[in-house]
Amino acid sequence: MNEILFSNQVIIYLLSESLLFVLLFIAFVVSIKIVIKWDFDSFSQKQFRLEKEAYLVSTITIFLFIIKFILLIYFVFTIDSLSILIAGAMCGAGVVTANEYGTYLLLFKLIIIATLILWFYLNSYDTHTKNYLHMKKKSLLFIAIFISIIFELFLDFQYFTNIDTHQPVSCCSTLFGQLEGANPLPFGLTIPLLLTLFYLLYFLTILTLKTNYRVLYIVSNLLFLYLAYYAVVYFFGTYIYQLPTHKCPFCMLQSDYFYIGYIIWGSLFLGTFIGISDALSSIWTTRKYIKNSRLVISMLTLFVVLSSIYVIIYYFRNGVWL
Amino acid sequence: MIRVENLSKSFYHQQDESKILIDINLHIKRGECIILKGISGSGKTTLLSIIAGLDRPSKGKVLIDDEPISKLPDIFASKIRAKKIGMIFQHFNLFENLSVYENVTVPLIPSGLPLDDIYRAVDKSLKVANIYHKRSLVASRLSGGEKQRCAIARALVADPDIIVCDEPTANLDSQNSILFIETIKELHLMGKTIVIATHDPLFENLNFKSRIVPMFDGKIDE
Numbered sequence: 001m002n003e004i005l006f007s008n009q010v011i012i013y014l015l016s017e018s019l020l021f022v023l024l025f026i027a028f029v030v031s032i033k034i035v036i037k038w039d040f041d042s043f044s045q046k047q048f049r050l051e052k053e054a055y056l057v058s059t060i061t062i063f064l065f066i067i068k069f070i071l072l073i074y075f076v077f078t079i080d081s082l083s084i085l086i087a088g089a090m091c092g093a094g095v096v097t098a099n100e101y102g103t104y105l106l107l108f109k110l111i112i113i114a115t116l117i118l119w120f121y122l123n124s125y126d127t128h129t130k131n132y133l134h135m136k137k138k139s140l141l142f143i144a145i146f147i148s149i150i151f152e153l154f155l156d157f158q159y160f161t162n163i164d165t166h167q168p169v170s171c172c173s174t175l176f177g178q179l180e181g182a183n184p185l186p187f188g189l190t191i192p193l194l195l196t197l198f199y200l201l202y203f204l205t206i207l208t209l210k211t212n213y214r215v216l217y218i219v220s221n222l223l224f225l226y227l228a229y230y231a232v233v234y235f236f237g238t239y240i241y242q243l244p245t246h247k248c249p250f251c252m253l254q255s256d257y258f259y260i261g262y263i264i265w266g267s268l269f270l271g272t273f274i275g276i277s278d279a280l281s282s283i284w285t286t287r288k289y290i291k292n293s294r295l296v297i298s299m300l301t302l303f304v305v306l307s308s309i310y311v312i313i314y315y316f317r318n319g320v321w322l
Numbered sequence: 323m324i325r326v327e328n329l330s331k332s333f334y335h336q337q338d339e340s341k342i343l344i345d346i347n348l349h350i351k352r353g354e355c356i357i358l359k360g361i362s363g364s365g366k367t368t369l370l371s372i373i374a375g376l377d378r379p380s381k382g383k384v385l386i387d388d389e390p391i392s393k394l395p396d397i398f399a400s401k402i403r404a405k406k407i408g409m410i411f412q413h414f415n416l417f418e419n420l421s422v423y424e425n426v427t428v429p430l431i432p433s434g435l436p437l438d439d440i441y442r443a444v445d446k447s448l449k450v451a452n453i454y455h456k457r458s459l460v461a462s463r464l465s466g467g468e469k470q471r472c473a474i475a476r477a478l479v480a481d482p483d484i485i486v487c488d489e490p491t492a493n494l495d496s497q498n499s500i501l502f503i504e505t506i507k508e509l510h511l512m513g514k515t516i517v518i519a520t521h522d523p524l525f526e527n528l529n530f531k532s533r534i535v536p537m538f539d540g541k542i543d544e
Contacts, residue, residue, distance in 0.1 A: 040393070043328070045381040051393075052378075127395050
């Protein structure tokens with residue numbers, strides 16, 4: 001057993017995830033019953049009991065979302081704090097890549113949060129129909145979430161049990177630096193082109209949201225999320241760190257940078273996840289409009305303004321660009 | 323108006339099932355006054371709660387104007403309750419630290435009506451319940467009969483079609499009970515559908531048209 005597994009943060013994290021899983025299993029069993037036996041037109045005892053149990057699933061899922069959201073932040077905080085135990089790691093970047101499971105685990109956690117937000121929208125539409133029109137869809141989605149969480153739990157244990165603290169790892173500059181002049185940006189983009197696309201996609205997202213072109217809205221949201229990640233790591237981040245060679249998505253989560261990374265990444269992920277879930281669920285439930293446009297606009301605008309403001313402040317203070 | 327079909331309600335304690343209501347069938351016409359009569363534990367209050375959408379059955383259905391209130395999601399059941407049903411409870415359930423006027427205003431707060439309309443409705447129901455003269459008094463300073471009249475005003479303020487009363491005279495003396503029955507008579511004449519759960523013998527010989535539905539051991543005993 002390694003010292004990582006017995007660090008306080010990891011014990012708390014894994015214990016919370018495991019306890020949550022027990023609760024989820026109850027909801028999973030009920031969801032299967034709903035998929036098989038749900039018949040709203042029936043006034044039988046079984047159906048009434050199923051309706052009561054459906055409330056239980058909703059309550060558990062709402063609880064799950066809150067805890068998962070907190071645990072995601074805690075996970076990021078944990079891996080960041082573990083960097084002192086691993087040779088060569090200076091921040092979460094080094095810890096995440098300490099073995100082959102870390103990156104997938106982090107991605108999986110983000111996908112689960114996104115799926116839970118989608119479930120929320122579906123649930124909201126469902127409870128606004130007189131006959132729980134989307135109950136089976138909602139339960140199927142919950143089953144998919146449950147299966148994802150089993151996989152996530154497996155990755156959790158695999159990840160934390162397979163970190164070798166004596167094996168030096170690569171960290172920010174190696175992982176995200178431009179090695180031998182290679183371009184790390186996608187589609188062969190240059191920084192000016194990346195920034196142009198970043199701002200264009202932001203406006204396109206807002207525009208499609210306002211005009212209610214839902215498929216275009218989903219696509220522009222996804223593209224914005226993808227390019228925004230690169231824009232933050234390879235451009236905006238350098239202004240946060242005030243160092244042109246420092247390219248890292250994790251260091252900005254540290255106290256040295258006033259934990260600004262939590263707000264930057266939080267607003268990006270929540271803004272795009274809420275936007276995509278909102279649009280997807282409105283297509284799935286054949287509703288004609290997107291629900292929470294103000295929330296999405298606020299989140300994405302916060303993200304864009306916060307990222308950009310570091311560049312502007314740097315320029316006004318120093319009179320040069322990095 | 324109200325149709326109860328094959329309604330059953332059970333409570334479970336560990337593995338033991340307690341049957342509170344067994345296969346109840348009841349049809350209440352618009353404007354009818356129904357007295358659910360029975361001893362304590364006969365299931366009157368449970369039936370009333372299910373009719374009012376406060377509780378859900380274990381089996382069967384309750385339709386109010388063809389809407390299955392016993393099956394609807396909370397958001398819809400609440401709307402029906404707020405619009406169509408006024409409730410009067412044995413213990414009045416007033417906000418003791420609010421005035422009579424404020425107590426009666428409370429049900430209309432979520433309605434989104436303009437304030438003038440709310441005040442007009444509150445004044446009207448206070449007058450119908452004959453408690454207008456005590457409107458600025460705090461509820462805790464009212465007598466039992468006055469509290470009951472305040473509860474009636476509150477039940478009437480949204481102008482519901484159905485008035486549901488659970489043991490309304492259990493905490494009243496005989497004089498106030500008779501006054502309550504007089505108010506019920508007025509509501510009946512106004513065309514309201516009234517459902518009263520009681521074991522008070524005063525309701526046995528009412529001087530207006532009513533139907534007594536006897537209940538015993540969770541069943542309608544006819």
